[in-house]
Amino acid sequence: MTLQALLSGQGLMFLFFAVAAIASGILVVILQNPLRAALSLVINLFSVAGLYLSLNAYFLATVQVIVYAGAIMVLFLFVIMLLNMGQANLNTSYRGVRTIIAFSSAIGFGGLMSAVALKGQPNVMLPADAMVTGSSAGSVEGIGKVLYNPNLPWLFAFEWTSFLLLVAVIGAVVLAGKRQQPSEDKA
Amino acid sequence: MSIPLNYYIVLSMILFSLGIAGVTTRRNPILIFMSIELMLNAVNLSLIAFGRYLGDAGGQMLTIFVMAVAAAEVSVGLGILIAIFRTKDNVDVDVLNGLKG
């Protein structure tokens, strides 16, 4: 049954993106060159966006690509280039160890965690009506109607998120901004 | 025929563990940070999968907040890292070793 599920159209899509996500995830963990690791992370984000699509979360898949893979990763790449880390001396001595750790943790720890956590959990499948309700919930309209509904708890958190971003902006300005009177600062 | 929920959860846990492995083995702050992004990504995947199989919008809502938080953390985190690299003038690994005892 599970094999059948995987060999269906949706199943193949899941299989493809899952393998891509794990493979790129491992690369993020083992690659020495920060630039390459960052690019692997971009691939990982794209794969996960693909999985979002398979879960009918269209809007979030788009956000994932635009915000995460687009804006955030560009920021990462920008910082890596700014600090000239692309050519950081590549000490490869730990590479083999790190690969082993990455693989074993991914399969071992992750597998163990899921084996323990999912023990006794029934194999939940999608309810028959979920196709209908689910598809509208993932659209921009569906998200907006839930997020901005004052009778649901999300609006309050959403408003506070704006203050979170304000804090982040202040922080970025304070930390990375130009220093005042650097001559009088004590090193 | 659809994919069982557990597949998504297992995948998300594997990605999460990969992130943990990265955080614990990496020594360059930026690479540690990227591993953390990997972990957040795994969280989002599980949230959306849970939400989809529960027919509940909450998972996607939570995901939106996680993304906002990730963005905020990135701006502050990279700010801190730029500042420290400026002061230390050292782009090599393992720069965070001044405070001990």
Added chain:
Amino acid sequence: MNELILVIVALPLIAAVIASLVHEKSAKSISIIGSAIACLLSILGITTGGTIDRGFHHVFNAPWLPKLGLMFSFGLDGMSSLLVLLTTFLTVIAVIVIPAPKNAVRAYYLSILVAGALTNVAFASLNILLFYIAFEAALIPVLIAIGMFGGGDRSKAAIQFFVFTVIGSLLLLSAIIGLRIATGTFDYLTLHDLVAAGAVDPSLLRWFAIASFIAFATKAAVVPLHAWLGRAYINTPTGMLLLLSGAMAKLGVYGLIRFTLPLGGDFAESLVPLIVTLGAVSVVYGAFVAAAQTDIKAVIAFSSISHMGYIVIGAVVGDDAARSGSVLQMLNHGITTGALFICCDFISRYRGSRQVTALGGIWSDSPLFSRLLLLFTFSSVALPLTNGFVGEFLILLGAFHKFPYQTAIASAGAIGSAVYMLWMIQRSIYGGSKSDASKVISLGVSERSVLLALALMIIGIGVAPSPLLAIASDNGHKVGAAMQPEVK
């Protein structure tokens, strides 16, 4: 007169506060006045009066933190009234005889008066938590006194002393809380009745017996929990040492008599052979270690382990005469050791050294001082007609028929120590002066009168101990009597 104990505690504290605010010159006289009045009042405490509750007189109750079960509840029986008197008396003579260090007169008097007051709170408390708080808080002034005014090794001595005793008392705290949870009260008399009625879980009582024994044995410096004593006593300034060795160490024995045995249930009874053995070991150990010292302050300090060993044996054997002797001996030890430490302070102040090898010639220079010192030493080694004899004799008499071997070992150790101590004092006062820097020990009026008063007490108790013994025999065993009148 129920507030009597409150006044006894509060007077030195008020004096301490005033003394720390006024000019250094008047600090001493204010401290003397406050503590002297308290001392006179505590004589009143011996007499029965005020509210009487199950053998305790002057019973006083007021809430402090009722929610936690913490009350200001005080009461005195013969034992605690004698110990309160001892504490206030030692406070007075400590303030009168020992000069304060020049640079911190007020802090010095403050620490002594506060230590004395808190020790009195512990002796008079009928609330176990209040007892514990006073028991532990009294360490702070001692810590400050050792650390700020102590001898050369003071920092280490202070920390060692404090950590050792606090670890012991932390165990006690856990047991006290356990009792409170099981019974819902910290009140000593209620707890006593409950335990006597068998209403408390025996495993809890076992824990209480063990924990409180460790706490009190540390305080009384019973081997093997004596490790803090040597360094602490040698480095403590004499004024505080009078209180520490004379009064606060007695808190340990007092705790054994008042709390460990009555509240420890059957298990505490089964601990008695162990405690007696440890007491005997302490007697011998103290004697041997004292014999290895050349510093007379150290000799007195380690002989103190010996004496406390006796007192502990007397306190726990379960014989009425021995217990009364033990209470009396606490008083005696406070007076005698205090007198010896005062003499030791005079010697080191005038002669510039406390080493036996560097002393001598005191007999010819200061005849009165030397004769008094000799008398104090006689008392310390328990020669007949001194107070020490009465106490030790009663203890041995009571203990011998129950624990003959331990008692025999203890007496053998005591004889050895007596011989050595006499020889040591003889060497340090006879012969010619061996140091050029030495001065003649000249006693002022107040110093002379204090030493003479101590000497009078020693002989007085030695010759006519019965009035004090009568009071000392009232040591807590009437508590059960109120509940079971037919026993009396």
Added chain:
Amino acid sequence: MNFGDIHAAGAPILMAVGGCVVLLTDLASKRSATRKFGTFLAILFCIASMVCSYTLGGQLRTAFSNGIAVEGLVVTMQILLAAIAAITIVASSEILQSFHLPKGEYRALILLASAGAMVLVQSLDLVNAFVGIEIMSVAFYVLAGYRRAQAASEEAGAKYFLMGAFVSAILLFGIALIYGSVGLAMKANGLELPQGYSFTNIVTISKAIHQVPGFGTSPLFLLGAVMLIGSLMFKAGVAPFHMVAPDVYQGAPAPIAGFLATTSKVAAFTILMRFFTILAGADTGAAINVVVIGLALLSIIVGNTGAANQKSIKRLFGYSSVAHGGYIVLGLLASLGTESQAAAITAVTFYIVAYAITTIGSFAVVAWLGKDGEDADAISAYRGLGKRNLGAAITLGIFLLSLSGIPLTVGFLTKLGVFMALLSAGGTWVAVVALIGSAIGLYAYLRVISEMFFVDSTQQETSSTDGASKLVAVSAATLVIVMGVFPSQALLPSFEASVTAPPVSGDEVK
């Protein structure tokens, strides 16, 4: 949404608005003129926030679609948080002046961090808790690294950030697992999600725990709960992620360190208390107990031994904060028992308040004795302090005695309360291990006392100009003694009145 809702959420809103106003005023006016005015404005908003909390009273009210709930405990903690923010702003004027740090941004960050902490404290939905904790944490990262151009401060910020972001990810995964497990369990058992509640609402979780048989022991939920509890404990500076706390407190300037140490503990432990009340009496197997006991004992032992041989006093306070976090967790552990719950919550609340006062005061002494804004960090700098500056030495001595739990200071009563709750919950051997730990801690604190009073030194007295820190330190020391001797007169009655058991139980859902 109505006025009542906004009133309930008013305290954090006022702090956040205050942050914006302070920031804008700072931008709009000349630098030199804003120093006093900005401080005044910030404190005004703190006071407004306190008043707003106070007027809420002790009764339970939920607001914003059950996203938040306030009652006596929350009100107490919100007032405490606002007070900490105000004190920090007052005490920081020296460092801001000395190091030419941006002042408006600093005050705004303090206010916003407190706002985040308040959102965390009052949240009933884990989503709000998460957003609140992130506002607080992100502001903390910035504050820890606020003294730019100083390597230690920047490094503290970077370490704090990396560890904090890592733990945030774990926290999120915990929330995700709880969300999924609660949803699946309710769905499988035909329980309806009440209108206006989400699966991450504590009330919903409580309903699942108490109404779905076997849910409390289901591994998916337990994994999530353990992740949630563990990461909240990190935010409070408790083991196993404790190594960051000493680094951060050493690297950050003293007033900031005091702010970080106290605000994080107040906020994280309050939400943990709320989460634990729904676990109380539920069949959750041994897993959560084991994790909580393990973390608490590890914190106590690591914190106290780590403090034992420190050369830096701020690191010592860092380790001490780890150890005290452990004691608070022991109190929380006692709140898992239904019988000991009320006593445990009172004890923990009192402990948190007392710890906040002691810690703020201790760091204020460090700042007070510093020169030109540099903290007096090395313990050797305290040698012979009793002779040079008796007032400072006594003040610090009081804090150290209180931290080690000696009677007649508030530290004794807090420990007493926690141990009483713990022993009545049956944790005898846990209490014994904790006692041994505190004996080790005693040595650490005594060492500093010994340096101050018992060791002579030839060091010259440095004249301090930091009057604000002095004021804070001395008043905190007075409070420590007053609360230690007369807690019922000073503060305890208000706690007894206000700390009612948090409102959440399975029955409230219709």
